[in-house]
Amino acid sequence: MSAETGERTGAGATAAVPAGAHPSASRARLWLLFTALALALLLSELDQTVFATALPTVVGELSGVQDMLWVGTAYMLAGTLALPVYGKLSDLLGRKPVLITGMLVFVAGSVLGGLSTDMGTLIAARAVQGLGGGGLIVLVQSVVADTVPARDRAPYLSAIGAVFALSAVAGPVVGGWLTEGVGWRWAFWVNLPLGGLAVLAVAVLLRHEPPRRDQPVQLDVAGTTTLAVAVTALVLLVSWGGTRLPWASPAALGLAALTVAATGVFVLVERRAAEPVIPLGLFADRTFTAAVLAGLVMAVAMFGTLGYLPTYLQMAAGLGPTAAGMAMLTLVAGLALATVGAAQLVRRTGRTKLLPLVGTVAVAAALGLLATLTPGTPLPLAGSYLLLLGLGIGCAWEVLVVVVQNTAPDAAVGTATATNSFFREIGVCLGSALVGALFTARLGALLADRLPAGAGVDADSLTPALADGLPPAVRAAVAGAYNDALTPVFALLVPVVLASTVLLLLVREVPLATTAPDAVGERDDLPGQRLE
Structure with a gap:
């Protein structure tokens, strides 16, 4: 949304409501819709956090430690490729059919994953899940942009952040419980009832009104x-x-x-x-370009770190899957507090530039502290580092979405949101791949160098449970190898995050609109989201 739009709709405007509806009733229906959308988003986010905790056991059972990074990379690569397509199709065809299709594909991938008997099938299942789940965040954010003014959007986006927090809280705990109980395959099977409920809720609450077009859709x-x-x-x-x-x-x-x-x-x-899948004209706006690139750079560091922290806590710190999941709660607490606080500050002040700057500096400081970890670091101290990391992420992540959407033309909000998410996912892929490549390469070399001759340890099939049963000297060598393989990577990521801080200095403080586009009749081609 342009700066001119923000000025035109002034501070005295009110949030959009459906024509003829009572405002309080409209708000109730609005929150029902966002509850359904949050459930759809939870479908993919919970799966990722559940599976991250189960991953060491999964790759050990399937004898695929060297292919471990592909389990996550396949999901992210497929999701990244789908992102701009989801955004463009939802602008052209409407959000609802694209959203339901994505959820159904994700559920199909979950079925394939539950039936996996080797690493190849597992990686393929994760790719199918990525194709389905990759666009859910874009579609949810686009519906928020369609129905909520930019000035009031941050609290709704913080609710999306709460979904991430909930998945981060519940996922590792559930993943640990499933791994130690009924088995890791249930990390896939639990998506079936959740997915069915999400599809039903979206089908009931989100009406499909195709955009009015003078010409046929051109893909x-x-x-x-x-x-x-x-x-x-x-x-x-x-x-x-x-x-x-x-x-x-x-x-x-x-x-x-x-x-x-x-x-x-x-x-x-x-x-x-x-109908370009990524309109290059969007990058003519300096604020849009700086915010998108800063998100990409920040994603490299953040998700390269987050993807391997549960593995580190299990293999280096000696925690079980459930305990490792619980240890991540400090990060989640920081994320939740900062996300909610940032949303309220944006809503009250209308300012969006300072919070991401503070957030990136906090993330850089947290990574520097994580680089000092050792197997003997007290858990409360490590938890304080994770808390700081969560606070930094929460200050920046969703606020940058508001910045991007506020600079995009109204008719291209879905495409702009997808473009932003696409570049973030490029960062996620690069971060996970680079950190994974550096980590696994160093880990293989360190294990080969430090494990005693004749220890009888198969590094490719090493799980947390097997590591706990090793003799103390061998267990200490394994923990030291995991620690020394990962902590230097944290230090390398500090300047990467600080680069995003520099990019954010280029962001202009653009006035936030206080009326949704469909409230003032500015989007004749809006991809039709109305509350039932």
Whole structure:
């Protein structure tokens, strides 16, 4: 939404309500809708946190420790490729059919994952889940933008943040309970009833009104294809470079060349596309570009760290799956407090620039502290570092969504939101792949160097339960190897986060609109979200 829109709709305007509806009744229906949307989002977010805690046991049972990073990377790669497509299709066809389709695909991937008997099938299942779940966050944020003024949007987005907090709280605990109880496959099976309930709720509460168009929908097939090639080549390069492929090898150089070439072709295709999947004109706005790139850089550091903290707590600190999940609650507490507090500050002041700056500095400080961890670090002290990390993330993450949406044209909110999420997911993929590649490469070398000869330990099949049963000297060697493989990576991520701080200095403080687009009749082509 443009700055002019924010000024035009002034501080005296009120939030949009359906025509003829009583305001209090409309607000009640609005919250019912967002409850359904939050349930849909919980579908994918809970799965990721449940599975993160179960991952060490899963890869041990399936003898795939060296392929561990692909379990998460496959989900993120597929979800990243789907993100801009979801955003564009929802702008063209409406949010509801795209949202329900995504949830059904995610459930299908969960079925495949529950039936997995080897790492190949498991990785394929995670990719299918990514194709389904990758666009849910974009669609939820787009519906918020359609129905809530920018000035009042932060509390609703903080509710989305609460979903992340809930999944982060419940997921590790549930994942640990399932792993130690009925088995890790139930990390997939629990998605079936939750997914069915989410589909039913969205089908009932969200009405589909296709946008009015003078011309048939034109899908950007060429842009989507070239984008898929570029992203896939990039993720393969950072995942295999330095581990399976030497950086100077012909294969690695070929992947790098393919990434550059496909990106160049994508830019040329988008300039000519009738309905570009990522409109390049969005980047003409300095604030949009700075916020999107800052989110990408921050995602590299944050999610590269978060993806491996549960594994670290189990293998280095000696915690069980459930205890490791409980230890993550301090991070979640910081995230929840900062998200809610940031939302209220944005709503009261209308200012969005300072909070992300503070957040990135806090994240950098937390990563620096995490780099000092040892297997003997007291758990409360490690918890304080995680608390600071959560506070930093909560100050910045959802506020930047408001910044991006507030600078985008009203008719392209879905596409702009998807573009922002796409670049964030690129950062997530890069962060997870780079951290995973560095971590696993260092871990393999350290285990080979430190494990006593004849210890009889298969590093590829090492689970937390097996590690606990090792002789004390061997167990200490394993813990030290995991610690020394991961903590230096935390230190390397500090300047990465500070780079996002520099980018955020370029953000302009744009007035936030106080009326939703459909309240003032500014979006004739709005992809039709109305409360039943």
